[in-house]
Amino acid sequence: MWFFLRRRRSCQVAKDRLKILLITDRVNCSPEMVELIKRDITKVISKYVKIDKENMEVQITAKKGTVRGGKAPVLYANVPILDLQKQERRFL
């Protein structure tokens, strides 16, 4: 059974690290900076609508495009808005 519990292959670790590293290098934006962007987006949108902060995602990913390697960096933000009507109904 121990056979299945062995550590993750270092080659996979390297690939995963490189994927994030190269995208952040290309846009000159570190994961920590993305965290700051996320905080600001939350602030701005919260001025207008109530959002589900727990489930919101902000990340820089690679989108298939015309760039080398077929991937262009994009800032992806998924901000779920709380459905107030549904919440109210729950209280009724």
Added chain:
Amino acid sequence: MENNVIVVTSGKGGVGKTTTTANIGTGLAKLGKKVCLIDTDIGLRNLDVVMGLENRIIYHLVDVIEGNCRMKQALIRDKRHPGLYLMPSAQTRDKTAVSPGQMVKVIEHIKDQFDYVILDCPAGIEQGFQNAIAGAQRAIVVTTPEVSAIRDADRIIGLLEMNGFSKMDLIINRLRPEMVRRGDMMSSEDVVDILGIPLLGVIPDDESVVVATNQGDPLVGGSTLAGTAYANVVGRIEGQDIPFLNFEKSISFFSRVTGIFHKQ
């Protein structure tokens, strides 16, 4: 001839730019081509030692640029391979002694006399790099299957794109098939997938490369695995369609057996 000025670059130091330049140059000369190798690493010249021509330097690149000698006087002819010439770099100067414009002039002056002009680029992305790429039309990016080298290669490819290079090819150096097999080194497919430029060759990590450098005689075309891999690279530069080596065969039975018991 189109695309006959090639710069060999990598960003990171120590990945094998100079060794690759020496082997490609020697290999092309062995095919009967007229080749000029230019060491553009001013202040840290190395191509001359790898080629075994260090005792024959009288004039160098900076002498040519400053008009201290004629182009022909600085070109060292390799007596072992007819058609192979080396323009050494200066050892006692620094990269500010040359500008990209001057490099372009030098290359314009000699490129018609050769089938290939191959430039050995210094590490880094500063002026030395700018000088080396200024006169080239085509680039060979050398990397090793390591995170740091790949990151630098990606940066270099970005800079080459910015400078209008459309023809860039990748050489993956020092691949260790046994480590790839047990999942502890990125495979050539992984690296190509990440960097997104065409693969020109994969050179296995081979002790014979060190021996060849010790002796100052590039191993291209010899009986070693690395020598064959370099010969294949040369063939592909010449437009031949050569399949990539299968290193699986080179993994010994012994290491296959010990590999099973390799500590995870």
